[in-house]
Amino acid sequence: MIHSFFIFDRHCNCIYSREYTNGDAINKTNDSDTAKLLFGILYSLKNISGKLAHTNDDSGFAPSNNTLKSFTLGTYRAHYLESMTGLKFILVSDTHIDNLQPVLWELYSTHYLKNVVHNGLSPVEFLAENDPYSKISNHNFIVQSDAYIQSLPVYR
Amino acid sequence: MTSYYFSIIGTRDNPVYEFEFSSFKNSLAMSTSTSVPGKSQFSASIKEMLPFISNSSLDIIEDAQWTTNLFYLGKIDSFYGLLVNAFITQGNIKFVLCYDVSNGTTQKYDDSSIKQFFIEANDLYVKCLLNPFYSVNDAIVSPDFDLRLKLIAKKYL
Amino acid sequence: MSKKGDDIWKNVDKINSELFTLTYGSIVAQLCRDFNHNYHEVNNQLDQMGYNIGIRLIEEFLSRTGAQRCQSFKETVEVITKLGFRVFLNIQPAVENWSSDGRSCSIVLPEPNPLNEFVEIPPTKDLWYCQILCGILRGALQMIQLDVDVNFVKDTLKGDDKTEIRLKLNKILKDEVPAGED
Numbered sequence: 001m002i003h004s005f006f007i008f009d010r011h012c013n014c015i016y017s018r019e020y021t022n023g024d025a026i027n028k029t030n031d032s033d034t035a036k037l038l039f040g041i042l043y044s045l046k047n048i049s050g051k052l053a054h055t056n057d058d059s060g061f062a063p064s065n066n067t068l069k070s071f072t073l074g075t076y077r078a079h080y081l082e083s084m085t086g087l088k089f090i091l092v093s094d095t096h097i098d099n100l101q102p103v104l105w106e107l108y109s110t111h112y113l114k115n116v117v118h119n120g121l122s123p124v125e126f127l128a129e130n131d132p133y134s135k136i137s138n139h140n141f142i143v144q145s146d147a148y149i150q151s152l153p154v155y156r
Numbered sequence: 157m158t159s160y161y162f163s164i165i166g167t168r169d170n171p172v173y174e175f176e177f178s179s180f181k182n183s184l185a186m187s188t189s190t191s192v193p194g195k196s197q198f199s200a201s202i203k204e205m206l207p208f209i210s211n212s213s214l215d216i217i218e219d220a221q222w223t224t225n226l227f228y229l230g231k232i233d234s235f236y237g238l239l240v241n242a243f244i245t246q247g248n249i250k251f252v253l254c255y256d257v258s259n260g261t262t263q264k265y266d267d268s269s270i271k272q273f274f275i276e277a278n279d280l281y282v283k284c285l286l287n288p289f290y291s292v293n294d295a296i297v298s299p300d301f302d303l304r305l306k307l308i309a310k311k312y313l
Numbered sequence: 314m315s316k317k318g319d320d321i322w323k324n325v326d327k328i329n330s331e332l333f334t335l336t337y338g339s340i341v342a343q344l345c346r347d348f349n350h351n352y353h354e355v356n357n358q359l360d361q362m363g364y365n366i367g368i369r370l371i372e373e374f375l376s377r378t379g380a381q382r383c384q385s386f387k388e389t390v391e392v393i394t395k396l397g398f399r400v401f402l403n404i405q406p407a408v409e410n411w412s413s414d415g416r417s418c419s420i421v422l423p424e425p426n427p428l429n430e431f432v433e434i435p436p437t438k439d440l441w442y443c444q445i446l447c448g449i450l451r452g453a454l455q456m457i458q459l460d461v462d463v464n465f466v467k468d469t470l471k472g473d474d475k476t477e478i479r480l481k482l483n484k485i486l487k488d489e490v491p492a493g494e495d
Contacts, residue, residue, distance in 0.1 A: 010456075010488070010489060011489050012489055012490070012491040039491065040491070043491060083372070083375060084371075084375050084380070084381075084382055084457045085371055085372060085375065085456040085457060086456075086458075086488065086489075087372075108376060109376030109377075110376075112372070113372055113373060113376050117369045117372045117373060118369075118373075124368055124369055124372070125368065283431060286331075286334075286335065286338075286430075286431035287338070287431050287432055287433050288335065288337075288338025288339055288341060288342040288431075288432060289338075289342050289345070289432070289433065289434060289435055290433075298433050300433065
């Protein structure tokens, strides 16, 4: 079962959050604390994973393989994908789902690309909180990504 | 050896381009003459008349363009032994070629090669028009255009 | 890598090259008119437009190619020329003139350059007709944490023997830290 979906941009702001309840109903959360806490955990884990695989290369080019993919807490699992441009896609599910990397990639490479990047009127650099452009408000993106997530066999 | 005067005239009857040359053919056979191959042999008095002759043919061109659906209008005028052939582009730009036959009796003038010359000159003009810094009716000053036109002239005239 | 570029190129949507060339040409010509032939300003505008394209194009590039983080700047430049230029412009520029520290190099655009077709620039030394490419590279590289200076040094439109873009890696940007942490 998938619980929620978040996107953070490279400035560490939450630019999209969506919560999926048990039934079909979907409600958009405005609970920015959840997003912040989630981001905090992921940020720390990502730093740790980077340090564990430290390389002697001081050129500043990052090691490519040791990336955070998911982590599990008692009843939740958070699936994580970071694009090279620093966009972070997160799906929170129950613990029965092992791997959502292809789904996250699809959300990035199809839905985000088609509806946000290719949409010249939609910003790609989102502004800080409380600004009308601080979140993805693109109707097509919301509808299509919702439909895609709901169509997954693991959704319920 | 035939001398030619080629001019392009814009939509507002403004001069866009002019080029004077002579036939490149038989230039070896003509080696007895002191002329430089490709250099026109118009006499000074004719030379200064050439732009006027070209422009005076514009009225005829404008009449002729409605009588045919071809772009090449053929020989449309003659003036003191100078013949005038014309071509009109889709964009209403006129190409006019004046040439003398009086002192080049050895060479018979060839209508189809003049037509080919116009067609290729038109291709060249279209290329020039595709340059984003060129707009319709501007004078053509590109040396590259000069060079390529010369090659076309060499090929056909 | 060239092979991969070919494969991707086959699958991307294409547009008529004359439409593309003329569209770009009209933009440059219009900028020249708008800024009264102040070519420095025209270059800046083109660079800024390119930057705005670059920060979007990189996402397209990454999702199409699935490229991973490079291990060195040399590899980055190789990816740019063999995949980037190949996929978006169907040309493969040569890389030359590496500096000894491996932080700067030249990209030489092959002829014919699809942006330059039909073009004859006004007689000036100031206008860099393809400056938009510099902006695109700068924007795209900045989004993957590479701060790079990109500028033209030679252009065949000005009668130079080749069209050369110089890249210089300034620094690698750090990931941003969330507010309140240091």
